[in-house]
Amino acid sequence: MATNTIPDITLNDGNTIPQLGFGVFQVEPRDTVTAVREALRIGYRHIDTAQMYGNESEVGQAIRTSGLEREEVFVTSKLSNAFHRPDDARKAIQSTLDELRFNYVDLFLIHWPLPTLYDGDFVSTWKALEEFRADGRARSIGVSNFQVPHLERLAAETDTPPAVNQVEVHPYFGNEQVRAYGREHGIVTEAWSPIAQGKVLGDPVITGIAGKVGRTPAQVVLRWHIQRGDVVFPKSVTPARVAENFAIFDFTLDDDDMARITGLDRGETGRQGAHPDTFDWMPA
Numbered sequence: 001m002a003t004n005t006i007p008d009i010t011l012n013d014g015n016t017i018p019q020l021g022f023g024v025f026q027v028e029p030r031d032t033v034t035a036v037r038e039a040l041r042i043g044y045r046h047i048d049t050a051q052m053y054g055n056e057s058e059v060g061q062a063i064r065t066s067g068l069e070r071e072e073v074f075v076t077s078k079l080s081n082a083f084h085r086p087d088d089a090r091k092a093i094q095s096t097l098d099e100l101r102f103n104y105v106d107l108f109l110i111h112w113p114l115p116t117l118y119d120g121d122f123v124s125t126w127k128a129l130e131e132f133r134a135d136g137r138a139r140s141i142g143v144s145n146f147q148v149p150h151l152e153r154l155a156a157e158t159d160t161p162p163a164v165n166q167v168e169v170h171p172y173f174g175n176e177q178v179r180a181y182g183r184e185h186g187i188v189t190e191a192w193s194p195i196a197q198g199k200v201l202g203d204p205v206i207t208g209i210a211g212k213v214g215r216t217p218a219q220v221v222l223r224w225h226i227q228r229g230d231v232v233f234p235k236s237v238t239p240a241r242v243a244e245n246f247a248i249f250d251f252t253l254d255d256d257d258m259a260r261i262t263g264l265d266r267g268e269t270g271r272q273g274a275h276p277d278t279f280d281w282m283p284a
């Protein structure tokens with residue numbers, strides 16, 4: 001049996017990322033310091049936030065008051081949909097650093113491709129992120145919610161491949177084409193909503209495997225992601241669940257159980273979140 005140590009994954013720029021992190025989407029700012037402090041206390045060393053989550057400042061506060069060194073925690077943030085124009089993006093990364101009160105983020109992502117906005121130009125936005133990597137404000141850069149044609153366009157028109165692509169993936173939505181592109185091109189897939197915000201946890205296949213291996217449904221689903229090689233950062237404001245979601249490195253699923261979970265994929269109908277080709281939400 002392995003110990004409960006979180007593996008690091010090496011990115012295509014040579015940096016490493018802890019494979020398990022803690023997500024803070026929909027964590028209210030007033031709850032964020034407590035939630036992140038609890039996650040760090042349990043042992044998480046990777047926090048996934050975003051400008052549009054409105055809680056970067058509290059994430060920074062939690063880390064700064066945790067007793068850990070800045071270098072011990074991997075922090076991701078993401079560019080708001082409102083700031084895709086390069087001049088706006090340049091101000092926005094500084095705003096992220098000011099909110100966090102850090103002088104770098106470990107990973108900075110374009111949150112959504114927004115192909116129907118900004119004349120479909122996410123390429124110049126990406127070139128701005130290349131600047132942030134060059135000047136050290138972002139140690140790694142990547143994208144989120146990019147479909148294969150979006151990734152192909154970046155490959156054709158820019159010099160730097162994204163280190164990661166953070167996309168919706170869970171047993172009901174395998175997102176296999178996007179994952180396969182990442183595998184073939186050295187882009188790590190980060191699986192958002194890894195337990196589909198709880199919707200997969202009552203599935204009889206999942207509960208059956210959970211009963212068999214003596215683990216909870218959430219642990220089984222998170223373990224499935226880990227064995228597929230994706231990065232995950234489940235969100236919870238419930239301390240017992242934060243601990244439960246962390247305890248996934250001392251058991252394994254066999255090939256048959258892995259295949260049965262993968263077989264739950266419902267294709268496009270399993271998608272819970274917005275479709276990246278049409279999503280055009282703009283914060284006020």
Ligand SMILES: NC(=O)c1ccc[n+]([C@@H]2O[C@H](COP(=O)([O-])OP(=O)(O)OC[C@H]3O[C@@H](n4cnc5c(N)ncnc54)[C@H](OP(=O)(O)O)[C@@H]3O)[C@@H](O)[C@H]2O)c1
Pocket residue numbers: 022023024025026048049111144145166167191192193194195196197198201218219233234235236237238241242244245273
């Ligand atoms: N890039 C993007 O566009 C994007 C989009 C969505 C999410 N994300 C990232 O991915 C992270 C995770 O996704 P998510 O927050 O949408 O969903 P998720 O992690 O799949 O699920 C979170 C929900 O499941 C519950 N939960 C957590 N652990 C549980 C457990 N062990 N047993 C039962 N229920 C449990 C939580 O409840 P409680 O909190 O009440 O405990 C919460 O309601 C986000 O926080 C964010 O960092 C990124």
